[in-house]
Amino acid sequence: MSALGEFRTLRRSRVREEAPDNKAAAIFLAPWILGLLGITLGPMIASLYLAFTDYNLLQDPKWTGLDNIQRMLHDDRLGHALQVTFTYVIVSVPLQLAFALAIALLLDRGIRGLSLYRSILYLPSLLGASVAIAILWRLIFGNEGLATKFMGLFGYDGPGWIADPDTSIYTLIILHVWTFGAPMVIFLAGLRQLPRELYEAAATDGASRFRQLRSITLPLLSPIIFFNLVLGIIGSFQSFTQAFVVSNGTGGPSDSTLFFSLYLYQEGFTSFRMGYASALAWVLLLIIGAFTALNFWASKYWVFYND
Incomplete structure (x- = not known):
């Protein structure tokens, strides 16, 4: 070779x-x-x-082109579901993040039994989306619930919060805020990573706690706030169990708790319009994608990284 x-x-x-x-x-x-x-x-x-067919789960899909899209443009319930969902997301997500950050700041002060408190406060995040908690919420805010009786002490003589179209959505917002455990744990982990010498230097210069929070904590914590914000918005748009259980699957009263996901479920599995429900699912995907892209675009104006 x-x-x-x-x-x-x-x-x-x-x-x-x-x-x-x-x-x-x-x-x-x-x-x-x-x-x-x-x-x-x-x-x-x-x-x-x-999404481009007429499909009722019993017969073969029939191609209809853009008929489902045209139907959306004239669907009044869809417009109302979008309004309810946007209200829920825009109100509940900032409130939950603010509450989670406030609790994390309190726990970051070095209290005894931190692990125990952290576990207890994280528990609602594990249970908040369950059917059992939604049933409990319906009992608390029902006509004979504890919340209604408590408001009766201040002269409130109306129906339960869930039975009132003007207040029913706020019971679900309260439930969402109550499940603050997951973002709280992430905030707490971020607070533990902040350099303490910056706070010592600020205290030496006479900066108040509020000034330290505004000038040090929030800017350094902005990447974690952004992370929790994106996850919170995505999760809120997908909320389903709470509205389904509280309203018995109807979205009532008067469609005041008709989330987009609940309306999608009704169209697909109650009215058997699976083609239209598939089109709604893709609309929900596009909405979530648009909100996520908007957050990433806006993050360059308020999110600060160490580099």
């Missing part, structure tokens, strides 16, 4: 030796890839097709 042939043989053997063995990685990734294709990507493609 020539010297050139020996060199090529030696080179190929070295390449085989240095090439990484990806079989193990492929085996471990296989369940995730199968789940992505079969549970996420596949249904998404199917729903995109159904």
